[in-house]
Amino acid sequence: MFSDPVPVTENSALLEIRDIHLEGRSGGRWRSILSGVNLTVRRGEVLGLIGESGAGKSTLGLLAMGFVRAGCRVTSGSVRFLDHDLLQSRDADCDRLRGARVTYVAQSASASFNPALRLLKQTVESTILHRLSRRDAAERDARELFAALGLPTPETFGDRYPHQASGGQLQRAMTAMAMSPRPDLIVFDEPTTALDVTSQVEVLAAMRDIVRRFDTAAIYITHDLAVVSQMADRIKVMKDGREVEEAPTRDMLANPKSDYTRSLWAVRKMNKPEVDSEEYAISAENLCASYGSVKVLHDVTLKVPRGRTTSIVGESGSGKSTFARVIAGLLKPDSGALQFFGQQLDGTLAKRSREDLRKIQMIYQTADTAINPRQSVREIVGRPLDFYFSLERAEKEARLRELLGQVGLAAEYLDRYPAELSGGQKQRVCIARALAAEPEVIVCDEVTSALDQVVQEGILKLLLSLQEMLGVTYIFITHDLNTVKAISDRVVVMRAGRIVDQGLKSEVLDPPREAYTRALFSSVPTIDPDWLTRLLASRSTVMELNEVPLGPVAIRAEENI
Numbered sequence: 001m002f003s004d005p006v007p008v009t010e011n012s013a014l015l016e017i018r019d020i021h022l023e024g025r026s027g028g029r030w031r032s033i034l035s036g037v038n039l040t041v042r043r044g045e046v047l048g049l050i051g052e053s054g055a056g057k058s059t060l061g062l063l064a065m066g067f068v069r070a071g072c073r074v075t076s077g078s079v080r081f082l083d084h085d086l087l088q089s090r091d092a093d094c095d096r097l098r099g100a101r102v103t104y105v106a107q108s109a110s111a112s113f114n115p116a117l118r119l120l121k122q123t124v125e126s127t128i129l130h131r132l133s134r135r136d137a138a139e140r141d142a143r144e145l146f147a148a149l150g151l152p153t154p155e156t157f158g159d160r161y162p163h164q165a166s167g168g169q170l171q172r173a174m175t176a177m178a179m180s181p182r183p184d185l186i187v188f189d190e191p192t193t194a195l196d197v198t199s200q201v202e203v204l205a206a207m208r209d210i211v212r213r214f215d216t217a218a219i220y221i222t223h224d225l226a227v228v229s230q231m232a233d234r235i236k237v238m239k240d241g242r243e244v245e246e247a248p249t250r251d252m253l254a255n256p257k258s259d260y261t262r263s264l265w266a267v268r269k270m271n272k273p274e275v276d277s278e279e280y281a282i283s284a285e286n287l288c289a290s291y292g293s294v295k296v297l298h299d300v301t302l303k304v305p306r307g308r309t310t311s312i313v314g315e316s317g318s319g320k321s322t323f324a325r326v327i328a329g330l331l332k333p334d335s336g337a338l339q340f341f342g343q344q345l346d347g348t349l350a351k352r353s354r355e356d357l358r359k360i361q362m363i364y365q366t367a368d369t370a371i372n373p374r375q376s377v378r379e380i381v382g383r384p385l386d387f388y389f390s391l392e393r394a395e396k397e398a399r400l401r402e403l404l405g406q407v408g409l410a411a412e413y414l415d416r417y418p419a420e421l422s423g424g425q426k427q428r429v430c431i432a433r434a435l436a437a438e439p440e441v442i443v444c445d446e447v448t449s450a451l452d453q454v455v456q457e458g459i460l461k462l463l464l465s466l467q468e469m470l471g472v473t474y475i476f477i478t479h480d481l482n483t484v485k486a487i488s489d490r491v492v493v494m495r496a497g498r499i500v501d502q503g504l505k506s507e508v509l510d511p512p513r514e515a516y517t518r519a520l521f522s523s524v525p526t527i528d529p530d531w532l533t534r535l536l537a538s539r540s541t542v543m544e545l546n547e548v549p550l551g552p553v554a555i556r557a558e559e560n561i
Contacts (some may be wrong), residue, residue, distance in 0.1 A: 015041040020077030024262040045217040048232030053424025055238040099126035103178035107190035109170035120158025131408040137263035145176040149206040168199030196479030197523040226525035230532040270486035287336035309474040314494035361439040365446035367426035384436040
């Protein structure tokens with residue numbers, strides 16, 4: 001069974017960061033990353049850190065563990081965890097704290113787990129390494145954590161390899177890993193950013209429950225004010241490595257003092273007027289596709305209007321990204337027809353002409369795995385320029401600078417490597433790379449999921465302006481339903497590899513006409529600290545009334561009727 005939490009002194013400071021100044025080396029120069037930041041976390045408290053990409057949130061979260069990234073240096077300030085000055089401690093002393101007294105939940109669980117090891121072994125690794133428990137006891141406890149976090153078949157879930165679990169399941173497994181040694185503090189670094197709305201609800205509920213159950217302190221890093229309002233007791237807003245404001249969550253939401261704080265939910269206010277078209281860039285008819293013997297797409301039929309945005313929504317495993325891979329030629333369909341501007345489009349990438357390759361570009365969900373860490377931004381964005389166009393050196397340089405400017409990056413980023421960029425900056429590099437080919441269709445696979453609200457707004461406005469100027473067509477795959485409202489003309493809703501609803505945005509969403517679409521929209525967080533509590537209560541009521549188990553999007557229209 002779970003062990004009881006260690007008695008603690010109420011309101012005692014667990015972590016104190018004082019007047020921290022940190023610099024990073026780039027292009028042979030040192031530049032400021034954190035400037036005079038202060039942070040206090042008390043026992044049992046959840047502090048939310050929010051701000052746009054590059055604000056210094058993750059750097060501050062890593063400092064809470066006494067970790068300074070390579071290429072960075074602390075020039076002044078202190079970091080005290082319990083009775084330890086982490087900046088003055090030996091590496092060996094910090095190592096005894098990390099993974100035991102303070103743990104970390106990363107943004108991308110799929111990229112953080114070792115694909116060659118089973119989940120149970122990885123979950124208890126830190127507990128065993130720090131000699132906090134015997135292996136048999138640690139594994140028993142891990143299974144109980146799996147159950148507490150709502151993972152399926154908790155007794156055997158740990159026998160799976162990472163590729164055998166969904167994104168939401170892996171994120172909860174990483175939370176179990178972080179909780180296994182019963183730390184005093186957990187750093188959650190954007191743990192739900194890459195999840196669809198229904199998985200996000202489950203993970204948020206599980207994380208909130210587990211930290212409350214054990215009175216564990218946490219730092220919750222995110223760019224989404226609606227998400228952090230469900231988790232945090234206090235919120236600190238950051239921008240460009242500096243503090244903007246800090247207040248208890250309810251006070252912050254009721255009366256933000258800074259215009260910048262109010263701008264953090266800007267995308268939620270965007271709502272593009274829909275425009276339809278009778279000319280189609282992409283037409284799919286009865287499209288079927290499989291991974292091995294597993295059929296993933298079932299008779300998908302849809303048309304993508306030229307020069308417009310068609311958004312495809314649905315929870316994880318619905319077939320959204322698989323359809324994108326078929327369009328891009330990365331997965332050959334089993335059957336069905338695919339046309340590009342009225343002409344048959346070969347389902348195999350190798351058989352497509354160079355012009356077809358140029359005209360259809362794809363932006364991937366996870367920038368970390370989509371760009372080569374050994375190449376500079378200049379090489380990454382410049383490759384399609386070399387492949388598709390014959391540009392003189394000066395022309396290429398001017399085009400590179402123009403492309404970075406379009407995605408909101410200064411020319412100085414051309415000589416940086418991915419390790420020197422934030423998550424949002426990496427995604428903007430991926431967008432610039434796609435734009436470099438001057439495509440007619442861009443398949444955007446969750447391209448804004450890693451971006452903060454302010455940068456999202458800028459990127460979406462950029463994409464819309466490019467569409468208006470160049471007539472480019474977007475297939476926008478997303479789990480962010482606020483983004484759907486902001487950019488779409490047409491909406492396609494998928495579930496289990498089939499289309500369950502499609503049409504103009506107003507027809508599908510206002511109000512949602514299908515039960516599954518209504519269930520999806522009920523899972524979109526609002527900027528209200530009581531939203532998650534009410535949603536979970538309504539789910540419990542539905543479960544009691546209908547006596548059916550709750551799974552992903554198990555709630556249906558009954559909740560909202």
